[in-house]
Amino acid sequence: MDDSIKQALLSRFQAYLDTAETEAPEPRTETSDLYSLFIEIAGLRSEVRTESRLVKEALDQFRGVFDMLQASQANLQQELERARSAARDQADAALRPLLLDVIDLRDRLLAALTFAAAQHSGWVGRLLRRPASGDEAWQEGLRMTLRRLDQVLLDRRVVPTQLVGLPFDPRHARVIGTSADGSAADGTVLEEVHTGFLWDDQVLRTADVIVSKSATGKGERA
Template sequence: MSRSTMVFDEQERERLVDAFRASLESAASARESSEEPAAEPGEPAPAAVDLATLLGEMAVLKNELRLQSRQFKNTLDELRCFGNDLRDHGARLQRELERAREQAAAIEQQTARRFMLALVDLRDRLQNGVDAAARLPSSFLARLLPGSKRFTASLAEGQWLTLQRLDELLASHAVRPMPVLGERFDPERMCVVGVEAAGEAAGVADGTVLREVQRGFFHHGELLRVAQVIVSKKANRT
């Protein structure tokens, strides 16, 4: 019997079950009637039980149950594969999310670095303005016009206050100046822009930072900008 002939719909299966139940009831009724007195003349005789038909219907039901069990197993296998696919998809999404977070953190770090470098450059300009105002000589015109001197002093004080506020802002973002004066030259965080001879009496070793041309800075403990320095070099003996 092929598989196509053994598959029944729900109505056909119920019909076979009802027929099997009716056959069993008929068989029980037949056994009871055999023990009772014979039927009166003219009464219909009970229907005989067809054992071959019952066995055939039982075989059909057994095959149907086997097919249903196989289909249920196939459904479970499909659900298991679907669950595995969902788990793999979730793992891929998690990896992509972590990669996106790392990229976002790297972009944020680069943006913060560029912003801090811009603030440091602004600080250099303010520092140059404050230093230039402090070096202004007292001219004859300034002595004749004291108002211009007070204006210059007020302007220099405003620049100094702005510089101080900018230093506080940099410190709040973990930007710290790099101490280099008097230290040995470090090529990883310093850049030499000049060399000056130091006498033996000064007791300064070669490669010692004498002056700072451009200040270096750290950001969260990492190098933000190298320092431009002038280092010492002893004169050669003749």
């Protein structure tokens, strides 16, 4: 090939390269930018929906676990209450006969003190003329024991009934006699012959009482 032709071709190729370097790139159209934006928004919306669904599922699972824990705690609390109630019932069942024995012993001590006081003030005491100091000593011992028994009962929430002057209540007492008393309405408790006792809100022992009766009938005593 002739050198002049080669030189002409090289010149034309160099001119083409110079033109390509100085030519500005074609600007992006507004339509292309909006389309890309819509695609990105659609992708972001899809991601948000996916994340929201995952969060909702996690919250539902947490709510289910929380409800299950609450139900388990409620059941456990009920079981504990039943166990405590059963334990209290067993303890009360074991303690009840012991309390009745203490009350019976108290009745015997009180009867002994009453009998001793009656003898000391009656003609038998004057006839025997026992030393007052000796009688007073053992009677004081009985009174101390009686006070101790009353304290033992009180510590265990056992208190004597106080029914005199109140209407007769078959839940707390048993009628063993009647008496005509014009100052009291029929059925009013006039005397507790045998004291009753309450244990908390339960009747531990019913009282034996005498109640008033109208004067039309004679007083009776069992």
